[in-house]
Amino acid sequence: MSNFFQLVRNEQTKLYSQLATWIMLGILIVVVLGFAILMRTADGFVSDYDDATWKQQLQEENESLAEFDPADSNILINNYRIENDLKPEGMTAWEFLYQGNYMTSVLSLLTIIVAGGIIANEYRWGTIKLLLIRPATRTKIFFAKYTSVLLFALTALIVLFIFSWLFGMLFFGLGGDGSMLQVKDGEVVEISVWTRIAQDYGLQLVKLVVWATFAFMISAALRNGALAIGTSIFLMFAGTTVIPFIYDKPFAKYVLFSNLDLTQFTTGMKLIDDLTLTFAVVTIIVYYLIFLVVGWVLFAKRDVAGH
Amino acid sequence: MTEPAMQLIGLKKQIGSKLIVKGLDFDIQPGEVFGFLGPNGAGKTTTIRMMVGLIRISEGDVRIQGKSIKTDYKEAIRHVGAIVENPELYGFMSGYKNLLVFSRMIPGISKERIDEVVKLVGLEKRIHQKVKRYSLGMRQRLGIAQALLHNPSILILDEPTNGLDPSGIREIRQYIRRLAEQENVAVIVSSHLLSEMELMCDRIGILKNGELISIQQIQNTEEDTPAEVVQIDCPAAYHEKAQRLLQEEFGIIAMASSEKLTFPITREEIPSIIKALAVANIELYGFAVERKTLEDKFLHVIGENVIE
Numbered sequence: 148m149s150n151f152f153q154l155v156r157n158e159q160t161k162l163y164s165q166l167a168t169w170i171m172l173g174i175l176i177v178v179v180l181g182f183a184i185l186m187r188t189a190d191g192f193v194s195d196y197d198d199a200t201w202k203q204q205l206q207e208e209n210e211s212l213a214e215f216d217p218a219d220s221n222i223l224i225n226n227y228r229i230e231n232d233l234k235p236e237g238m239t240a241w242e243f244l245y246q247g248n249y250m251t252s253v254l255s256l257l258t259i260i261v262a263g264g265i266i267a268n269e270y271r272w273g274t275i276k277l278l279l280i281r282p283a284t285r286t287k288i289f290f291a292k293y294t295s296v297l298l299f300a301l302t303a304l305i306v307l308f309i310f311s312w313l314f315g316m317l318f319f320g321l322g323g324d325g326s327m328l329q330v331k332d333g334e335v336v337e338i339s340v341w342t343r344i345a346q347d348y349g350l351q352l353v354k355l356v357v358w359a360t361f362a363f364m365i366s367a368a369l370r371n372g373a374l375a376i377g378t379s380i381f382l383m384f385a386g387t388t389v390i391p392f393i394y395d396k397p398f399a400k401y402v403l404f405s406n407l408d409l410t411q412f413t414t415g416m417k418l419i420d421d422l423t424l425t426f427a428v429v430t431i432i433v434y435y436l437i438f439l440v441v442g443w444v445l446f447a448k449r450d451v452a453g454h
Numbered sequence: 455m456t457e458p459a460m461q462l463i464g465l466k467k468q469i470g471s472k473l474i475v476k477g478l479d480f481d482i483q484p485g486e487v488f489g490f491l492g493p494n495g496a497g498k499t500t501t502i503r504m505m506v507g508l509i510r511i512s513e514g515d516v517r518i519q520g521k522s523i524k525t526d527y528k529e530a531i532r533h534v535g536a537i538v539e540n541p542e543l544y545g546f547m548s549g550y551k552n553l554l555v556f557s558r559m560i561p562g563i564s565k566e567r568i569d570e571v572v573k574l575v576g577l578e579k580r581i582h583q584k585v586k587r588y589s590l591g592m593r594q595r596l597g598i599a600q601a602l603l604h605n606p607s608i609l610i611l612d613e614p615t616n617g618l619d620p621s622g623i624r625e626i627r628q629y630i631r632r633l634a635e636q637e638n639v640a641v642i643v644s645s646h647l648l649s650e651m652e653l654m655c656d657r658i659g660i661l662k663n664g665e666l667i668s669i670q671q672i673q674n675t676e677e678d679t680p681a682e683v684v685q686i687d688c689p690a691a692y693h694e695k696a697q698r699l700l701q702e703e704f705g706i707i708a709m710a711s712s713e714k715l716t717f718p719i720t721r722e723e724i725p726s727i728i729k730a731l732a733v734a735n736i737e738l739y740g741f742a743v744e745r746k747t748l749e750d751k752f753l754h755v756i757g758e759n760v761i762e
Contacts, residue, residue, distance in 0.1 A: 276538040280507065281560060
């Protein structure tokens with residue numbers, strides 16, 4: 148086990164010795180900063196509620212919301228606020244941190260780049276020949292690299308959290324405790340910011356892990372980093388667009404894209420009507436395991452021939 | 455007899471329907487420098503890759519200190535240090551960090567050992583520089599350093615003198631000899647530089663089209679009597695008589711070709727053979743002694759450089 152730990156440590160050493168890794172983390176921070184500036188300066192994103200007139204403001208909001216969609220859950224929330232005399236806090240550091248869950252697509256992008264390169268690069272550099280002639284089995288090296296990819300994702304996530312909160316503080320100030328109102332089964336309930344973060348980030352991270360694993364598989368199987376990164380990013384962004392064309396076919400619910408977006412179960416806007424959460428989770432796990440096993444088998448069995 | 459450091463047993467590699475390596479059988483002893491010689495495409499690199507488990511063995515086995523690389527990979531490979539083809543290392547890290555990373559893959563390598571190896575290959579001054587700024591010669595040294603980290607009993611070096619200047623080549627050569635003689639390491643080097651191999655190796659295996667066609671013992675010390683090759687010029691009518699005489703009295707088998715007979719002898723035998731031939735009334739028109747260099751032997755056994 149200590150052997151495996153050393154292998155993971157090696158992968159981390161190699162990863163963070165590369166300038167590209169630091170540039171990627173830098174980009175993540177810049178994107179968060181840009182997002183914060185955008186929200187601060189753009190009109191309409193941040194509503195300021197006046198102490199005297201906020202109830203009136205909310206009512207006006209409700210009227211305009213009802214024009215588009217009378218069933219909008221925000222109407223219920225606004226009414227609840229008016230009834231219970233809960234003034235909205237507007238944008239706070241907590242709220243900004245929560246909004247950051249959309250930033251996980253940037254995170255996914257970076258993780259895919261790392262996953263797509265981590266095996267393919269060893270082949271490109273020729274160092275695979277030095278790596279695979281040590282008393283560590285290929286299986287161990289494969290999973291050490293995979294662990295390293297997940298560790299990178301976790302590190303980037305922590306960076307995202309820290310800087311989201313930091314910029315949130317700077318631009319919007321710390322207000323309230325971050326708890327929030329949400330409509331659940333037609334009732335307005337108060338939930339803490341951590342519950343929301345865990346839920347929404349968690350669902351985004353499922354996507355991240357699946358596509359990173361896909362990139363890792365291609366990287367291990369085809370030893371071509373550009374191909375691994377390209378196909379993974381393409382499928383991640385373009386995959387869901389095929390659903391409108393296939394949703395009425397019998398096989399549609401077995402397609403990964405139909406199941407991968409788990410937020411469809413929290414919002415209730417399902418892509419295919421007869422999908423259930425359990426079915427989606429099982430399908431995702433099956434795909435995930437296939438990716439991992441295919442990558443592993445090809446990495447462990449294939450010859451390392453010359454260029 | 456001690457246990458061989460490495461044994462190749464009926465080693466074969468087949469890719470598709472093509473047999474790349476056609477059954478190699480030989481042993482490499484501890485403390486021996488074994489040279490692998492052959493034209494491009496002869497299967498040198500494929501064989502070396504099979505020795506270290508980078509390529510799977512189609513048939514046969516490689517045993518390292520008695521352990522099979524196929525079934526006992528971890529135990530077998532821990533005795534091996536190698537550079538396969540070019541010394542490719544992580545360019546974005548310093549030489550030291552490269553060694554540190556490789557040292558973590560094998561338990562029991564201390565920081566002192568890393569320093570020791572760095573000193574051994576003479577990279578002390580540049581070890582903290584990034585490898586991408588290294589010259590090819592420095593990379594070669596670092597490559598050797600990483601191969602030696604874990605005190606292997608078998609060292610496999612593919613083209614070890616590639617890219618080194620003459621003094622660097624001499625240094626590496628002396629270093630390889632020292633490792634073999636003092637630390638009893640079995641060294642396997644591959645090269646196409648014949649003169650280089652002759653200076654470095656104890657034995658040279660010549661590979662052609664995936665077959666080991668000859669193993670030559672190299673005499674490195676001057677005192678040893680060099681094997682001579684003698685060519686005598688005499689009419690074809692006397693060939694049979696001369697061949698019989700050489701066979702019966704000296705145990706030498708001579709090859710006949712047109713007007714010439716060719717056979718190997720030692721220097722001490724020359725006067726008695728001339729006398730014997732004269733006594734037997736064989737008409738001699740010429741007697742030429744030539745010491746064949748490895749290059750001649752190589753070209754002789756390889757024939758034309760044809761890649762099948």
